[in-house]
Amino acid sequence: xxxxxxxxxxxxxxxxxxxxxxxxxxxxxxxxxxxxxxxxxxxxxxxxxxxxxxxxxxxxxxxxxxxxxxxxxxxxxxxxxxxxxxxxxxxxxxxxxxxxxxxxxxxxxxxxxxxxxxxxxxxxxxxxxxxxxxxxxxxxxxxxxxxxxxxxxxxxxxxxxxxxxxxxxxxxxxxxxxxxxxxxxxxx
Numbered sequence: 001x002x003x004x005x006x007x008x009x010x011x012x013x014x015x016x017x018x019x020x021x022x023x024x025x026x027x028x029x030x031x032x033x034x035x036x037x038x039x040x041x042x043x044x045x046x047x048x049x050x051x052x053x054x055x056x057x058x059x060x061x062x063x064x065x066x067x068x069x070x071x072x073x074x075x076x077x078x079x080x081x082x083x084x085x086x087x088x089x090x091x092x093x094x095x096x097x098x099x100x101x102x103x104x105x106x107x108x109x110x111x112x113x114x115x116x117x118x119x120x121x122x123x124x125x126x127x128x129x130x131x132x133x134x135x136x137x138x139x140x141x142x143x144x145x146x147x148x149x150x151x152x153x154x155x156x157x158x159x160x161x162x163x164x165x166x167x168x169x170x171x172x173x174x175x176x177x178x179x180x181x182x183x184x185x186x187x188x
Contacts, residue, residue: 042185045169046078048119050085050107050180055093065095071107074179081161083111089119091180095136100126103150115161121182123150123173138177148173152184 053070060066074085089107096102105121126132127146134141150171154164171182 041188042170043188044078045184045186046076046081048074048076048085048171048180048182048184050074050105050182052091052179061094067093067095069093071105076109076111078184080163081111083109083115083117085109086116095132099129099132100124101132105150111161113160115156115159117161117164118155119152120155121150121152121171123148123171125173125175135175140176143172143174148175150182152182 050071051073053072055067055069058066058068069091071085071089071091072087076083076085086108089105091103091105093104094102101124103121103123103125105119105123107119109117109119111117125135125146125148127135131141131145135146150173152169152171154161156162156165168187169184170187171184173183174181
């Protein structure tokens with residue numbers, strides 16, 4: 001015995017009308033796993049051998065020893081890049097008491113086919129205080145004793161060297177008395 005004053009057929013019709021008149025509930029998206037970025041790999045791209053001059057000591061500025069090292073020339077050699085480094089750039093350094101050095105170099109290279117490319121290369125060099133002191137004196141020091149890394153960027157016109165502008169690079173460095181050697185890798 002039904003307690004409702006409405007017949008079963010009327011109750012179903014009324015329920016259908018109420019559902020049709022009610023606002024639709026938003027569909028819940030099906031949860032998906034997060035996208036996984038591809039792994040990073042490195043591919044050796046080229047070597048920079050940057051000739052340097054005597055440092056210009058600027059003294060303590062804001063608690064950091066500042067100096068500028070002139071860039072006097074050099075070479076770049078790689079599978080897709082060959083040329084010389086043009087004299088006139090410099091490496092601006094900030095040497096902290098604990099031994100870490102921030103570097104910021106800007107210079108130009110000229111490829112074998114005559115294209116000019118500007119390089120801006122920020123980086124960090126750090127190590128034990130006695131090793132850093134030897135480097136600052138201009139001594140030859142095994143690069144396994146200190147950390148020297150940079151991440152260059154390139155300003156270049158469209159054409160065969162646009163890949164430099166359109167890629168990310170990292171370099172491992174070594175400091176010799178009259179030059180800096182940077183092995184540069186493309187991040188793939």
